Amino acid sequence: MRFSIVQNARALLTRRSASQWRSTAHRSLSNAAAVANEQPSADLDRLERHRNIGISAHIDSGKTTLTERILFYTGRIGAIHEVKGKDGVGAKMDSMELEREKGITIASAATHTTWDGNTINIIDTPGHVDFTIEVERALRVLDGAILVLCGVSGVQSQSLTVDRQMKRYGVPRVTFINKLDRSGANPWKIIDQVQAKLGLRAAAVHIPIGLEDDLSGVIDIIHEEALYYDGPNGESVRKEPVPAEYQELLAEKRKLLIETLADVDEIIGDMFLMESPISTQDIHDAIRRATLEKSFSPVLMGSALKNTGVQTLLDGIVQYLPNPSERRNLALVQVMKEGSEDEVEEKQVTLASDSSESLVSLAFKLEESRYGQLTYVRIYQGTLKKGDYLINTRTRKKVKVPRLVRMHSNDMEEISESQAGDICAMFGLECASGDTFVSAEKPVSMSMESLFVPDAVMSLAVEPKKKSTSSANFTKALNRFCREDPTFRVHMDPESKQTIISGMGELHLQIYVERMLREYKVDLEVGAPRVNYRETITNRSNFNYTHKKQSGGAGQFAALQGYLEATKDGVSVEFKNALIGNNVPPGFLPAIEKGFREALAEGALTGHPVQGIRMVIEDGKTHPVDSNELAFRMASIQGFRQAFNNARPIVLEPVMRVDVEAPTEYQGTLIGGLSRRKGVIVNSTSTGEYGAIESEVPLGQMFGYSTELRSMTQGKGEYTMEYLQHRKLSDPSELIEVYREKKAAGRK
Known part of the structure; x- marks a missing residue:
């Protein structure tokens, strides 16, 4: 028996019986929001059937494929299309032409659907670290998330980044182990990684029936039944008794699930200690409580590509992730300082997810469309109606909402109003990402908490090839991209008079250069990439x-x-x-x-x-x-300047965490290639046919690596790169000499 269970349970036994705990838990789940906010029952019923979720993961874990299946099974789309547009159509959520060509998600996309009478707003986010701001602002406004992990690769570098982002914004999550049809899939190894690398208590609620090519369904551990997904697209779920060969494994994993829950949930721990019967509803309630407390994540399994396990994941979203009234949303309000007549201070207030209260909403994402600026908005409190007058609390300007729409990727549906807890979009408003809007009828000096924006690590010098005809479009494109993406920066070099664009990596900047050509017909001359070095003292x-x-x-x-x-x-x-x-x-x-x-x-x-x-x-x-x-x-x-020169100044260079995946036969060659680029190998693992290399490499050494990787692995390798930290540059003499020559030339 675990010591923590016994210790907690003994304290509880003196106060409550197991039956009292069960009745209290049931009441708290159904009435918590009503007691806290004293909301009208109609509003509470609507919120209880509402979910705002994001799908986040490492690149190539199957997020967009999973979203495509979710939309199909919920009836939102009539046919399934694949990533990269292999069928000439492409996945619904990858609406940008570049996304379909490259097979990656570049910009997060929002949609809404219904499942079993529940409304679900979904934001599909990019997996590539260069577009990490899309994940940041999605998680900032969402109530829950699905962490998707590859059944072979498991927890990778971007998985760690997504985990940090979920923890930063306090987002509860369910975990979905995808791609169990791939060679080398091992879900139990992935669960161990979740606990060891992410520091998260997790346990399986599913057991796959077969693996790799033999994957045919999943076993529901809680209800103790086998689920098979029949039909051309797995749309029909068939329930059968658990096969005899899985009975022993089912008993083992069910016991492990209950023991793990007993460690993180006092109620189930009490029942476990007293050896009281634990029903399926008790387990569901315990999972929900622990998930909302962010002390546990249920692990569901399947393969989106093979149409397995997606409907049960939808059930898990509704059962375990919070509705808007169960999240504590804070805002900052300016009030007069106590005892002062002219001094102002900021205080945190908790917003009520109540549509009858005064409106408070956050603009979290901007897009340029043919109708003007499209502003994505999360409504935290009150009701937003078409034609309403709002106050932007940053600019203090009064604005009118001319159009209100609900997004389905790049499609729009006109709506007349949107209530607390919902996500919608507005047209025709000039604002910045992160602006707070309140009702003009009852204006308050209020702002939502700010968004974390990482620093740019790479820069390019760009200018139009045809300045006379392209300069206006060039300026328009830069202004738009800066408004839409806080990690995309633009400045003019005062000495060279060049336009410098900065971003999160090589791919990030390449995408924007390509978008200028496609969307604004501006062909650019691009200078050599520049690394954003820093200086400090010792x-x-x-x-x-x-x-x-x-x-x-x-x-x-x-x-x-x-x-x-x-x-x-x-x-x-x-x-x-x-x-x-x-x-x-x-x-x-x-x-x-x-x-x-x-x-x-x-x-x-x-x-x-x-x-x-x-x-x-x-x-x-x-x-x-x-x-x-x-x-x-x-x-x-x-x-x-006087003191800086005498404080032993040093130059710092950005060091990146580089993860490379390729067939194991190329592992030695890849390690040698990274070492030549002054990389430090942190870890090297192999699973079946594929191997993974974790390394730390100076950014200045990574230019052109994508071409080298394709050459070394015959196109079978892939890598991800993420900023780690700035470290001392061992030999800055070349940079110092270039700077001296530049200053000397400027004095002439």
């Missing part, structure tokens, strides 16, 4: 700088004393006021900090931005006439 260094400028009349004077030091995490930048007395008036501190942050933009070694540094101001001097904000800003910049 020692503490003092500065004592006096800025003087006299040109007749009032001049400039400011003196600053302090030091620079590295921050603990090596990434963040901090400004600290350690002044004692009034040698530097407090009114100049904002100008000093502004100068410090300006100086961070260009390091002394290579001209790249500076990170991982803290500036501390200890003392200074002023002049009664000549001291002003400009003088202190200049003193801050020059003091920073």
